[in-house]
Structure formats: C-alpha cells, structure tokens
Amino acid sequence: MRFTRRSQLRAFTPLAAAALLACPAAPAASAAEARPEASSSDTCTLGVRAAAHPGRDRVVLDLGEGTLPEVSSGTSTTGSYHTPADTTQYMAVRAASYLFLKLFLAHFYDSAGNPTYKSPDVQPFGLPAVKGVQVVGGFEGRAEFALSLGPSTRYSAFTQPNRVVIGVYR
Template sequence: MSFPRTARTLAASVLAVTGALTAAIAPAQAATTPDTSCERVCILDARTGSHPDYDRLVFDLTDHVAQPAVQAQLSADGSYTPGAAGEMRHLAIAGKSYLLLDVYPAQARSSGPDAYTTPAVQPVSLPSLKGVQMTGDYEGHIGFGLSLGDYTRYQVSTLTAPNRIVVDVYH
C-alpha cells in the first residue's frame, strides 16, 4: 500500500519538526544539569617536599578562575574555630607551634572532578613541617592548620600556570 504524495510530505514535515524540536530542547535540558566545576577556586590537593633551607607545602588549585587571597596567622597552641560560631578546637597533629591559613574565596569539594584528594589530617615528617590539617570549609573560606617543629620564619605565595598556593617554612 502506498501513501499519497501529500501524506508522505506531511509525514516528512512532522519528522523534520520533531527532530528540530528535539535538538532545540536537548541544549536546554543540558543547561539545567548541575555544573560539576567550581564556582570559586577549588583546592585539589596538598603536597609537601623538603629543601636544604625550608620545607614546602603546595596546594594545587583549579586553573579556570582567579587566585584566592590567603591570610596566615601563627598560633602558639594550635587552637582554631571552625565555621562562624563553632567551638574552639585544636589541631590533631602535635607541634611546637602552628600556622593557620584562611583561603578565600575557595572551596574543597568532597567528590567529583574538582575534589580535594588529600586526607583531612595528613602527618608529615619533615624538619619544620609536621602535619597539615583541613580545619574548615565555610561560606567560601577554607581553613588549614600546619603543625610546625622548629622554624625561623615562613612565606606564603600564590603562583600561576598552574594555579597554586605555596607555603615555605624555613629551618
């Protein structure tokens, strides 16, 4: 059985319109899918190394956004307050002194392609750096505590290509 020419033309037109609508709808549906990339800087991991005069801690960051600000503060006893109104806590790894870092604006995702992969508490056996601990992730502020041995001074820098935060703790 054969359809008349007008029926075939109508069927072809319906298929063409349906295909065009499907193509037009697909991007709109994709746009509503949650984006897995970081809106702010994502801190990906922390790595350490020892040099003759200093120990180095590097935080690797996502590359698609501007560098965050980093504030550093010495702490004699390793106490910190996570979040806005949390109770006073102490770093888990003992040290002779402590350096607290506040990275803003930033985030540390727990899963996905931009996840922070270093353990929240990471012991380190270097001359001046004894441990690194994530102390909080609250409203765009990421906190880290560094447990230190004997040291004379520290320097915090942000570098690009690739984006990273570098903390040098001198012996």
C-alpha cells in the same frame, strides 16, 4: 549560645548549597586529567603536598582552574582553632607552633556536590620544619588549613597559577 546539630544543619545547609553552586566541575578531557573549573571569582581546592628542600620545607596547596584565592595567615603556639559553630578544636598533629591559612573564595566541592579535595583531612609529614597539614574548616567560600610546625614560624607564601606555595624555613 550553644548550637545543636539540628540547628547547625538548618543554618548551614543553605549556605553550603550556595557555596557548591559557586564552583562548577570542569568538562572531562579524554587524554588529560580533568581539573575542576571555578567561576571567575573562586576556585576549588584539590589537595596538599609537601617536601624538604635545602634550608626549608615547602607545602603546596593545589587548586583548580579560576582566580587565585586571597590568602591570609596567622600563627599560634596552642594549636587551637574555632569551627563555624564557634567550638574550640585542637590540631591532630601536635607541634611546637602552628601556621593557620585561610583561602578566601575557595571550596572543597564542585557544583554537583562532589569533593574536589583528594588529600587526607589530616596529613602528617616527617619533615624537619613541617610536621603535618590539616583541614580546619571550609565554610562560606573559605578553605582553611593549618600547618603543624617545629620551633620555626618563619615562612613565606606566594601564589602561582593553580597553587599556593608556603616555604617554612628551618
């Protein structure tokens, strides 16, 4: 079944509005940087950063206040993924393998519709194991990312307050 842009907007606009209501903005602090607050069941995604460490590269997904999202992952060698409209897309940063991450009950916008995610949607890195990170979806309470990797797909992931950390080993 093919979707036109108009039918996609009609179908997805109410769902996007509901997702926006689920992630209210934090009150502004005078001396500290304001971080978006989330309800007790979800959080806002703020950005991504990466760095090389001995034996591994580390990617950090920074999150707003709230409950840590549930994280699921999968690997691929093709770099293809499906959008909510069920179209096939390919990663912008080509690599030998890919790690796809889904954060459930996470959003890219606050309740006023303001973007909370400040990093580029496609962010190349010149690291030995991590070649780039890309936003591949955000729909119905999911924030989805993909990491473009070198030949290694051995990784570990853990959560800490306000972030998800992924170590990709060389």
